[in-house]
Amino acid sequence: MNLLKTSPNADRKSITTLTEHIVEIISDSGEGAQRCGQSLGSIAARMGNGIWTTEIIPAEIRPPARSVAGASGNRIRIGSGYITNGGDETDLVVAFNEQVLLGRVRARELKPGCIIFLENMWRKHTDLNISMAYIEAHDRLVAAGYKVIEFPMEQECKLLNADPKRGKNMFALGMLCYLYSFDLQMARDQIALTFGKKEQAVIDANVKLLEAGHQWGEAHLDFCFSVPATPTSQSQIVVNGNTALALGVMASGMDLCSMYPITPATSASHYLSDVFEKVGGIVHQAEDEIAACAFAIGASYASKCTVTITSGPGYSLKQEAIGLAVMAEIPLVVVNVQRGGPSTGQPTKVEQGDLMCAIFGSHGDAPKVVMAAATIEDCFYAVITARKIAEAFNMVVVILTDASLSSSQQPFTRPRFNASWLAPPFDQSPIPEGARAYNWDASTGLARRFVPGQPGGMHTVTGLAHDRDSHVAYDPDINQEGLRARSLKLAALQKTLTPPEVFGEASGDLLVVGWGSTKGAIEEAVASLRSEGRKVSSIHLRFLQPMQPGIKEIMQRFGKVMTIETNWSDKPDEEIIDESNRRYSSLAVLLRSRCLIDVDCWSEVRGQPVKPSTIRRVLLAKLDA
């Protein structure tokens, strides 16, 4: 394929129609590749395309310029249909320098032969080391079969008297809009929305850069793509998982979010801090994770259910306080945006390592509800559901999301506000004489709670074992009774759940079970194998504690069952690993113990979302084993 026109303004040679394409924009931190990528995703979504955007984040805030580990940007998978995950390797990349590009090449994130638009200002850089590095990298990439197009972003932006440091990203966006045959007016609208808070001059300057990039593409590129869209009639929103969480907090009618800064959870609280007060809500940044949880518990105790949002290390610190909320039966929603662990682990990377501590965490028997969001849309609705469960059952509800969901964007149907999502005002009616603080129902363990301000309801809640009057219990029978009641509530909730839907046929050779952010990738792999006649199906669990009913019955209709997870499991082919010592992935352990079925597992902890092609390979191997 001839990539650049031999003479500018010669006729467009070819439009290649694609069903999907993965494009990424990478730069040093602070050069705006993130914004360029997010905007491209939103424009594609406006066109009616399916998208999934994934942030590419360096571990450091400001890594040195032009460093291999410093790539910052965004990867956008654009498709004709609905896109459920980030997909496999990249088809096309716009790189602001060759070093960040080399990082992506070494991470094997680029498809062989991938098209590369490479900022060419470095070729003539006055620092000979830089220009030599550029030329060497360029030549090696060409030799390796990549289709490298030297892209004069700096040069062109300078013609517009713009600060190229700040303007390149919009120039690149314009070029990409040309390349993917996106409507330029939609791109202008998106810029107006993105910079909506700034003055008109800023918007105009960015639109000018966008148009210049588009013109450059038109004048110089000998090819372009079209990813035909299937627009939906329903209006869509494009947000990442953390924004969806924050919108969920707002829509659930909670009044307070108490938090402590931690990656990758904090952006949810950033957004809430900006908007929550407009609806009378408050974000409290506490002095530490424990205080954040205790503050939320205090607020929940005295009024409506509240939320605390954190990630792994913070979740560990909150454990004792979570146990208190369980013991005192105070509703509380805890969000754990999982990252790589243990300890500080990989703060910006994805992992599903916290399932066990979410279910079994806190000492003693501390039954709590554990849900996992599987999509960006789930991140929104999960909060509303969690708030309702927390208040209906006076329980702690943990929502697990992860670093992938937190920063990925995917369009979903714009939620229609429903007044029933909101928490009702807290009860201030008098308590009838003789009513008891924990009047546990004999069959469900449920009890009405009394909130300060209710005359006649005065009692002291305590983390100590207590009786129905919340008096400290020394009697063995009373302790037994309290533990029973708190445990039964999980069963009571479980009775209201429905079995998971099977993706694919209801029976077959292999059933894949997943949870959390892997849903899209698993289903894509399953669909691909099914299209080849393989008898594989999947289920995806949104409730991990209690588990939905009917799971065992579904599993029994398949020859083999395995989980796909992004947490640790020992590989059975290791020299010293055998059935007596193999450590299974978390969900596999839970399913094996609950269902007494020989559930296998496959997992990886590479800190990256698992790719559909990887899952496909694993499933094929399992099917053929």
Place this chain on the structure above:
Amino acid sequence: MSCSTTDCLLELYDEQHELEDYQSGVPRWCTGCGDNAILAAVQRLCRDEGLRPEKTVFVSGIGCSSRFPHYMKTYGFHGIHGRALPIAEGIKMVRPDLAVFVNTGDGDCCSIGAAHWIHAVRYNMNLTVFLHDNQIYGLTKKQASPTSPIGTKSNTTPRGSYLDALNPLSVTLGVANASFVAQAVDWIPESLFEIVKAAYHHRGLSFVRILQRCPEWLSKSFDPWMQDTDRIQLLHHENALRLSAGLSKTYRNQREHDPLDMNRAREIASSEDVIPVGILYQNREIPRYEETRQTGVLRTIETVRQGFEAELDKYTV
């Protein structure tokens, strides 16, 4: 926040409460334990101030003194070790209409919960905090606490504790936004009550360190001060506490101290030979966090709907 509307409830009748209305159960503290004196003073305060039991919450952590809420016939929250303050802050944040008290011990506040203590002072929420300081861990049976005098023999320091005691008054006075710092002793009921009352009336975080005897583990620790009344120094000022004739007669060591004078307050706090009793510092002008954070937005279904839809508009493609 939304909840402040509960302040608007009309009281249709005057409520009269007796001491019994605030008493719950028989305290399980040891005979002679200073906690009993604090309980008596606080129950009297509730009665005298006509606090509505359902609108009053006592929050505590873990330790002997943290059993306090169980003996009050109000709402109570007996939480976990060291975390009484953040729990109380959460309550106050959403329910400024409630009177919120905190009972915490020297281990609870000055050791495991020390971070929360410092930040609670800085938030300056309208809470009344009683530090029951007996200079020893009681419930876990005699270990040195951060306020144990150096040389204190305990089960973890059988040859005497190694470190100088932490001074809770000096620490509190060193934190930004400290607005009310006082000291009382359990064995002078009249001044204890007056200090507790002043603390309750202060708008902001009132921090009262109450020196409290532990007859079980450190029975003689305050004997030198109890035996020599001159070693108790009563603080008084026209803008703070005034001394009754009876009190003046018994305790001759008196000092006029303007509670707005921070430098002098810090000097008094570090007295070693005498125990200062009274208000060391009070500044009514320091903003309260829960008021600073008031959004002024009345939460209704309609406000939430409008705010939510406006946000969705930003992301709609």
